[in-house]
Amino acid sequence: MNARWPTLIACSVILAGCAGMQNPQRANLAHCSNQLKASKAADYALVLQEGDLCLQKNTLPAKLERVIHLVQADAYSQLERYPEAVAAQEKSMQFGTPEPRAYLDLSAMYRDAGNPQKALELVQHNLDNGLGEAGKGTGFHMPTYYHLGLALTDLGQYREAAEAFSTGLQRQPDYAWAFYARGVAYDHLGNQEDAKADFTRFSKMANKKFVGEKQQAKLAEYKIVMP
Template sequence: MLAAGCGNDVAEALCDGGTRLAREGRHEEAVPAIAKCLGQTGLSDMTRAHALQSRAWSHSNLSQHALALADQEAAFKLRPAKDHREFINYAVYLRQAGRHDQSLYAVLSAERAEGGSRPSMMTQYHKGWALSGLGRYKEAVEAFTEGIPAQPDYAYVYWRRGLAHEALGNKELAARDFERCAQLLIDKREVAAAGEVLPALREKLAQYGLDKRLPI
């Protein structure tokens, strides 16, 4: 019994280390570390599910979308989703895999699980993104707009809403949203962290004649 207990402690420690790497954004290290953790015997379903979810997050950040989705679905088989954030992560992986209809369904599950009197930015942002992926731009604009009161300084919601406005032919509204997105990135000193959005946003600012006033 003591030997088994010790073995379980080692396995749990391996899993803790792997999930910590994922939380710290060290995804290339996290994937093999969590694989080693999952190769251990005697793990509880809860520990195994948590490790799978952490590895899914790392796979997603490494653009390994099919692997992220497989890990998240394996985690749900061990422990069904309850928290709205788990549904949101699942929605992200589905969207990244190009399964926009299922992504929307997952977001709607998050919306139901979330409860509360006011919609959150997290849920409405991903709802709008899923709707945009389905070409339902009017509904996407509504979802993005519904989330803004909960977090009005979240720059990327204006970027996504601007794209939806543009798809609807609402150029003036699109320009306002792109401008708002850029201004927030500047004000919050987040330009360098904007990743793949940054070159696309620069193109839009130039397209709408805003690049001289908002050099990012």
């Protein structure tokens, strides 16, 4: 999940609001501003501390409270406190109508928390309700099929996962991580030829600094070296 884009927008709103308030109100609302600054600095422990104080000491507009919970969820995820990330993300979704992407982010958190069945149900919710990435009726793009494939992979449904990644790649053929994920599905199916082809494409497309030890080990297993 990446909560940074709403964070930056909300930060400017909060800072503008602080300037015109009386001192006690300004001091309390400063915790909200501090949370967002800490998120920008990737200080996730401080994000949680300041976010909790922001919520405790202020009565916030719904839109702003949604953002504060969303940033809390991101911090919990970064700290690998996944059940708490799920709870914060679900709380953020109570304020207004959740965007389709919110369900995909929540799906990822449930996968991280070890509940792929719930993760699959959340992606299926978007599919059943025609909720594409930009709203209802706009069609499904890579994010929907990528999260669908990851949930299916975690559930051991590798053939269905490979089909989901393939559908996503028809819509976004330059998404390197879908090739890696489909390669994993092929690997589980014993289809080493297609797995190697996908891992090779991934190795040529992915930014090396974001490729972790797990992915490097899988590439090495197939005798693939990143350029």
